Amino acid sequence: MSKISPESTVAEIVSEKISRSKVFENNGIDFCCGGDIPLSDICRVQGLNVEKVLQEIDANDKEHPESERDWNTAPLHELCDDIVAVHHENLRREMPRIKKMIEKLAEVHKANHPELRDLLSVFSSFEEEITSHLMKEEHVLFPMIKQLETATSAPEFHCYTVANPIHVMMSEHESTGEALEKMRSITKDYIPPEDACNTYKAMLEALHELESDTHRHIHRENHILFPRAQAREAELK
Numbered sequence: 001m002s003k004i005s006p007e008s009t010v011a012e013i014v015s016e017k018i019s020r021s022k023v024f025e026n027n028g029i030d031f032c033c034g035g036d037i038p039l040s041d042i043c044r045v046q047g048l049n050v051e052k053v054l055q056e057i058d059a060n061d062k063e064h065p066e067s068e069r070d071w072n073t074a075p076l077h078e079l080c081d082d083i084v085a086v087h088h089e090n091l092r093r094e095m096p097r098i099k100k101m102i103e104k105l106a107e108v109h110k111a112n113h114p115e116l117r118d119l120l121s122v123f124s125s126f127e128e129e130i131t132s133h134l135m136k137e138e139h140v141l142f143p144m145i146k147q148l149e150t151a152t153s154a155p156e157f158h159c160y161t162v163a164n165p166i167h168v169m170m171s172e173h174e175s176t177g178e179a180l181e182k183m184r185s186i187t188k189d190y191i192p193p194e195d196a197c198n199t200y201k202a203m204l205e206a207l208h209e210l211e212s213d214t215h216r217h218i219h220r221e222n223h224i225l226f227p228r229a230q231a232r233e234a235e236l237k
Contacts (some may be wrong), residue, residue: 004057006050010042010225011035013057015072018066021216023056031178072223076232077150080142080224086219088134094210095127097123101203112195119186123207126179134173135222141165145229154236162233166226174220180211 010031014021024031029042037124043050070077102123106116109190144162159165184190190208192201 002123004039004054005044006040006054007038009036009038010139013218014219015223016214017061017064018220020057020060020066021212023053023060025212025215027053027056029053030177032215032222033174035219035223038214040233071220072228076225076228079220079228080145081219082224084138084142085221087213088138088218090213091130091134091217092207095130098168098203098206098210099123101199101206105200105203109200113193119183122136122179122182122186123210126176126183127234128177128192129172129179133169133176136165137169141169145225145232148229148236150231154233162229166230170222170226173222176218180214183207184211 009030010024014031014035021031027048029047029048034042040050042048043053069082071082075113075201102116102120103111106120109116141162144155144157144165148162167203187204187207190204192204196204
C-alpha cells in the first residue's frame with residue numbers, strides 16, 4: 001500500500017482502500033464526483049486540518065487491517081459483476097422500501113413536516129433516473145467493457161468508442177450527486193426532528209446508508225472501472 005500524502009487525490013486514497021470513504025464522509029469531503037482533487041486543496045477550501053484528516057485515515061486503516069480486493073488490478077469483468085451485485089442490487093432493493101416510507105410519512109406528517117413532500121418529489125425523480133442508469137450500464141456499457149477485456153484488437157462499437165457511453169454515465173453521476181445533496185439538505189443532514197416517529201428515524205437512516213453506498217458506487221466507476229476501460233481500449237488501437 002502506497003504512502004498517502006497531502007498531495008494524493010481523494011480518489012486515489014479511496015481507490016486503495018474503500019473503507020477510507022467513511023473518513024471523507026464524516027468530514028463532508030466528496031470522493032466520488034469531485035475526487036480528482038488533492039487532499040490538501042480540498043482541506044484548504046473546506047477549512048479542514050489536513051494533518052488531522054490524515055491521522056483519521058491512519059486510524060481507519062488500523063481499525064480495518066483486513067486486506068480488500070485490489071480492484072485496480074482485478075479482471076474487468078469481475079469488477080463489473082461486483083458493482084452490479086453490490087451496488088446495483090442494493091439500489092434495487094432499497095429504493096422501493098425507502099420510497100414507501102417517505103410516502104407514508106409525507107401523508108401522516110403533512111401538517112407538521114411539509115418538507116417531506118419535497119423529499120418525496122426528489123426521491124421519486126432520483127429512483128426513476130437511477131433505474132434507467134443501471135439498465136444502460138448493465139445492457140450497454142458493461143458488456144462493451146467485457147468485450148474490450150477479451151478482444152485482441154479494438155472492437156467496432158456502435159457508439160465508436162467506450163468513452164462515449166462513459167461520458168454519458170459520468171454526466172448522470174453528476175445528476176445523481178446533486179439529487180443526493182438535495183435530499184441531505186431537505187433532511188438537515190439526516191437528523192431526526194424532535195417529534196420523529198420510529199418510521200421517520202428508520203427512513204432517515206436508510207436514506208443515509210443509501211447515500212453512502214451510492215457514493216462508493218460512483219467512485220468505483222468514475223475512478224477505477226472507467227479509466228481502466230478507456231486505457232484497455234487505447235492499448236488495443
